[in-house]
Structure formats: structure tokens, C-alpha cells
Amino acid sequence: MSEPLLRVENLQTRFDTDHGTVDAVSGVSFTVDRGEIVGILGESGSGKSVTARSICRLEDPGNIVGGSITFAERELTTATEATLRQLRGNKLSMVFQDPTESLNPVFSVGEQIAESVRIHESSGTQRLLDFLGVSPFQDRSAWENARERAIELLDQVGIPNPEANVSSFPHEFSGGLRQRAVLAIALASEPALLVADEPTTALDTTTQADILSRLRSLRDEQNIGILLISHDIGVIAQTCDRVVVLYDGQVMEAGPVERILTAPEHPYTRALLSSSVRNSDADKQVQSAMARPRDPSSSHEGCPFADRCQYVTETCRSGPIPTTEAASDHRLACVEAPFSEAKFVSEQQEIPAANGGQQNDTA
Numbered sequence: 001m002s003e004p005l006l007r008v009e010n011l012q013t014r015f016d017t018d019h020g021t022v023d024a025v026s027g028v029s030f031t032v033d034r035g036e037i038v039g040i041l042g043e044s045g046s047g048k049s050v051t052a053r054s055i056c057r058l059e060d061p062g063n064i065v066g067g068s069i070t071f072a073e074r075e076l077t078t079a080t081e082a083t084l085r086q087l088r089g090n091k092l093s094m095v096f097q098d099p100t101e102s103l104n105p106v107f108s109v110g111e112q113i114a115e116s117v118r119i120h121e122s123s124g125t126q127r128l129l130d131f132l133g134v135s136p137f138q139d140r141s142a143w144e145n146a147r148e149r150a151i152e153l154l155d156q157v158g159i160p161n162p163e164a165n166v167s168s169f170p171h172e173f174s175g176g177l178r179q180r181a182v183l184a185i186a187l188a189s190e191p192a193l194l195v196a197d198e199p200t201t202a203l204d205t206t207t208q209a210d211i212l213s214r215l216r217s218l219r220d221e222q223n224i225g226i227l228l229i230s231h232d233i234g235v236i237a238q239t240c241d242r243v244v245v246l247y248d249g250q251v252m253e254a255g256p257v258e259r260i261l262t263a264p265e266h267p268y269t270r271a272l273l274s275s276s277v278r279n280s281d282a283d284k285q286v287q288s289a290m291a292r293p294r295d296p297s298s299s300h301e302g303c304p305f306a307d308r309c310q311y312v313t314e315t316c317r318s319g320p321i322p323t324t325e326a327a328s329d330h331r332l333a334c335v336e337a338p339f340s341e342a343k344f345v346s347e348q349q350e351i352p353a354a355n356g357g358q359q360n361d362t363a
């Protein structure tokens, strides 16, 4: 079998703070292939963003203290800044929750996409010209080509009237259009891997559904691998092929979305699904009980979910929890699983709609 596009192996990322060491990611492993969408699901503070930022090597001020990240046959944990810059301009793109982080307010949206196209297409000579401070577009036709490509990309991400909007500035766009523009910039470099960290969280449900559907089209039509970070089970269910469930910086369970979200085996995944359903029924008490975070700066032995698990035994606290194969491509970090169905009889297994039906920003 060929090597996956992205392989994350035993990743460990740590922050040194005034209050002690925070182990944000503690031994996370997963892969992403071309043409698949892998979701990272977990509550707030479970290490989703730090995992994503570690892959893109934006984890600052955290440190990758162990493990490896292989992308496009290169080891990223030790890659130089020059290699990372080259990869980010070509093969690896990122989209974050807040589009204003990625957009430059003083350039038009079209110019920002064209710049991304140019970096992607630039030769070694162009990089030297950049170094010497020579103008990015050497002639009018180069600029016209990049502008045409920008219009195509705006159309691809669903921005209406792209010929006119290519000259718009970020402040002239709504939140939904800004996020689409960021996606267009990310796609301008024709990436092999797109890392999308909560890309639709602040958007209304219609815009969210449209952007998620465009991510699926990118997977199907352009064979892009996508790593989608979300705390929203509905988003993961709608969009992903496989899912990695994180808790306290560790993988609790991972496998095909359909299997994990309809027949989860880890008590944490079960509780997460169940609390999400109850939360959509406005049972905030269950949600807040689920969302109570463990202090990541305190050390722990054994399963990080042990204190909140109704099936906990002495073995769960006595040492590292091995990851086992529950089935082909289904990994599980629980010494007590599998459980008999009767044990879970009171838990609901519905998958809620994306975003819990909340309305936020508009397109």
C-alpha cells in the first residue's frame, strides 16, 4: 500500500506556562489519504487546534516534544522554515475559524488570491526576484491571468458575481463571504492537503451546509485530502469519511464515521454523542457535566477519561492504556471495551443536525 498523504505518529505538543507544563497533545496518531476527509472531533480543550497547528507548524509558543508528522514524504517536525514556506505555498493550505486572521484588509480579495496563485506558480527565479524586491507581476498579462484564476476560484467557492467581487475588499464582505474568500486563497495553491479548523463554526446553517458540500466536492473532484477540525458531531457526520475522537490530547477512538457515530465503543464517544443529543434538547446540565475539563497541567496515569467514566475499574488508572483494533480501521483506547449492549441501553445514538440548528452569521 502506498504511503498516506499525511501520517501523524505519536505527536506530543507541550506548552510551558507560568502555571506549569500543559501537555496539549499527548501521543496522537492518525493518517489522511488523498481524496478523503478525516475529522478531528472533541470538546473544547481536547487538543484539536493544537494538533492542526502542529501539523502546519504554527504551534508557537508550544513545542513539539515527540512523535513525527510526515507529509508528502517529508518530515515536518524537523523541517526548516524555508521548506515549510515552500510546502505552505504549494501543497499544504489552512483555513481557520476566523477569516479576518487570514485576510489582509488593505488588499482586494482578488489581489490576495492572485498573490497566492503567483507564489504557487513562481519559479526559483521569481523567488529570487522577490528577494531583490522586484515587482511580483512582471507584465500585464501575468496579472490578467492571475486575476482570471481569482475569478474562477471565487466562483468555485460560491461567491456571487465574481467579476465584480474580485475587486472588493474584505470589509465589504459578510462573515460567510469572507470565509469563502479565505477558502479561495487556500485553494489557489492547488493544495494536496487542506487543514480546516472549525471553518464553518461562526456561520449560519445554510452557508455552513454549502461550504461543507464544497469541501466534499474538492475531495471528489480534485482528490484533495482534508483534515477537518470540529466540535460539532453534525458537521463531522455530514462531511467526513473517517473520524478521530480526541479527549485531553489523546485519541479515544478512531475509525470510519458511520461506524464511530452509529456504533461507538468508547464510553467517551458514547457520552459525547449522547450529551450532544440531549444538549440539542436544551439539557444544558448534561452538556456542562461532559464539558468539565480535566486540568491538562496536572499529571495523570491511565485513561484521562477515568474520573468521568461510569465503567471505570482499577485497571483504567493503573498505567498507559493500549490502543487496540476493535475492527479493521477502528481503533480504541479502552481496556474495558467491548461492552455488552445492555450496558448502554439508556444512551441515545442519534446524530444531531450540524450546528445544533443554531443561526449565527449570514453569508
Ligand SMILES: Nc1ncnc2c1ncn2[C@@H]1O[C@H](COP(=O)(O)OP(=O)(O)OP(=O)(O)O)[C@@H](O)[C@H]1O
Pocket (backbone or CB within 6 Å): 015, 017, 022, 023, 024, 042, 043, 044, 045, 046, 047, 048, 049, 050, 051, 060, 061, 062, 231, 296
Ligand atoms: N498558547 C497556549 N498556552 C498554554 N496552553 C495552551 C495554549 N494553546 C492551547 N493551550 C492548551 O492546550 C489544550 C488544547 O487546546 P486546543 O486549543 O487544541 O483545544 P481545542 O480542542 O481546539 O479546543 P477549542 O475547540 O476550544 O479551540 C488546552 O488545555 C489549552 O488550554
